[in-house]
Amino acid sequence: MTELSTEVSAPEATxxxxxxPDKPLKKRVRxxxxxxxxxxVDTAQSKRPTAKEKENPSDSARAKSVERRVSISDLPxxxxxxxxxxxxxxxxxxxxxxxxxxxxxxxDIELHxxxxxxxxxxxxxxCNEYAVAIDYVARERLTDRAEFNAYLxxxxxxxxxxxxxxxxxxxxxxxxxxxGMAKSRKPHVVEVGIQSNRSMQLLELFKSAxxxxxxxxxxxxxxxxxxxxxxxxxxxAQNALARCVKALRNVKLRCxxxxxxxxxxxxxxxxxxxxxxxxxxRRVAAVKTGAEVKATSRKRRAQKxxxxxxxxxxxxxxxxxxxxxxxxxx
Numbered sequence: 001m002t003e004l005s006t007e008v009s010a011p012e013a014t015x016x017x018x019x020x021p022d023k024p025l026k027k028r029v030r031x032x033x034x035x036x037x038x039x040x041v042d043t044a045q046s047k048r049p050t051a052k053e054k055e056n057p058s059d060s061a062r063a064k065s066v067e068r069r070v071s072i073s074d075l076p077x078x079x080x081x082x083x084x085x086x087x088x089x090x091x092x093x094x095x096x097x098x099x100x101x102x103x104x105x106x107x108d109i110e111l112h113x114x115x116x117x118x119x120x121x122x123x124x125x126x127c128n129e130y131a132v133a134i135d136y137v138a139r140e141r142l143t144d145r146a147e148f149n150a151y152l153x154x155x156x157x158x159x160x161x162x163x164x165x166x167x168x169x170x171x172x173x174x175x176x177x178x179x180g181m182a183k184s185r186k187p188h189v190v191e192v193g194i195q196s197n198r199s200m201q202l203l204e205l206f207k208s209a210x211x212x213x214x215x216x217x218x219x220x221x222x223x224x225x226x227x228x229x230x231x232x233x234x235x236x237a238q239n240a241l242a243r244c245v246k247a248l249r250n251v252k253l254r255c256x257x258x259x260x261x262x263x264x265x266x267x268x269x270x271x272x273x274x275x276x277x278x279x280x281x282r283r284v285a286a287v288k289t290g291a292e293v294k295a296t297s298r299k300r301r302a303q304k305x306x307x308x309x310x311x312x313x314x315x316x317x318x319x320x321x322x323x324x325x326x327x328x329x330x
Contacts (some may be wrong), residue, residue, distance in 0.1 A: 100194040173212060213237065
């Protein structure tokens with residue numbers, strides 16, 4: 001019995017020796033790999049990228065860069081001043097693109113007629129802004145020079161049309177009145193800022209229209225001009241001014257709608273569009289084109305287009321193509 005028990009216990013001891021790992025051997029392997037500069041098995045497994053890092057490698061890289069980023073307050077004073085100056089200059093440049101601060105010439109205008117004074121008070125400041133928008137803002141934001149020149153020429157054509165109408169009336173009544181004009185005891189004297197050559201042209205045209213109505217009033221007082229003709233000529237000058245202002249506004253709006261299309265801004269350009277709306281729309285467009293860091297947003301489901309029915313299809317053929325008929329049935 002004792003011999004049998006010893007024979008059975010012998011194979012158990014040998015199997016235990018085979019299963020037990022050789023720990024000193026593994027330690028020697030780690031030392032050798034460390035000396036050779038190769039990572040061990042455990043170290044290599046720890047450095048393998050996780051499933052999340054494989055899906056978004058940019059997020060992990062961005063997180064590492066954020067960890068390595070140095071605070072501005074830790075930089076030297078000269079470096080802090082450089083960064084602050086560049087940021088302020090960039091903000092000033094972006095503001096200048098939308099609302100440029102253009103040096104102006106202060107000019108006085110003296111208007112004697114009530115009708116032209118009302119039109120001037122209502123429209124001249126806005127027309128000056130239209131001219132600045134075309135001459136400076138559109139020049140910077142509209143990259144296609146041919147398109148910009150076309151809008152600029154339309155703007156100038158509206159001024160030329162007004163100038164032609166007023167020049168004919170002014171020459172006609174100047175010859176009849178021999179240069180005589182009526183004069184108001186309390187004229188409308190205004191000091192305005194001129195920021196564009198086209199604004200200066202419009203200012204001169206307002207002054208010319210006022211002179212025409214003064215000469216008409218002069219001839220009416222002396223009885224050399226019938227009242228019907230005087231009213232017709234005065235209305236012609238006023239209508240020409242109103243038509244020019246409307247044309248200038250339309251050119252500016254169409255030009256800036258084109259700018260919105262080229263810059264891919266999701267914003268309808270209206271007469272009351274503000275600087276904040278334009279800035280936000282430009283920032284959103286920059287994000288969509290990849291110019292700035294993209295913000296995390298929910299993915300929208302793409303809507304399937306509605307099936308198109310061909311009304312001219314023959315009676316023997318189905319109204320819908322096969323693929324669209326299956327989609328409509330679903």
